[in-house]
Amino acid sequence: MLKGLGNLIEKKPFLVIAIVLLITIGFGILLPGLEMKTDFKAFMPDDEVVESYWDVIQKFGQGQAMMLLYIEKWQSLSTITTEA
Numbered sequence: 001m002l003k004g005l006g007n008l009i010e011k012k013p014f015l016v017i018a019i020v021l022l023i024t025i026g027f028g029i030l031l032p033g034l035e036m037k038t039d040f041k042a043f044m045p046d047d048e049v050v051e052s053y054w055d056v057i058q059k060f061g062q063g064q065a066m067m068l069l070y071i072e073k074w075q076s077l078s079t080i081t082t083e084a
Helices: 003-009 013-033 048-060
Strands: none
Touching: 003 013
């Protein structure tokens, strides 16, 4: 298969270049319609852990450093409750 592709490129290089340019131009035309999302909430799932994360962010604010929270479950039934 690669030998056949190499032979095609060797025999008709301008055709291969034209095909590559057409593909590149096609993707370039579609590029302005591409939607980029940079909102962190859009990438997180909808579950109770994420909701509690946003509650903590609203109450305490968000710093530039990573926050690591260690909770032992012996105080309450769930680690994401206010009692814990």
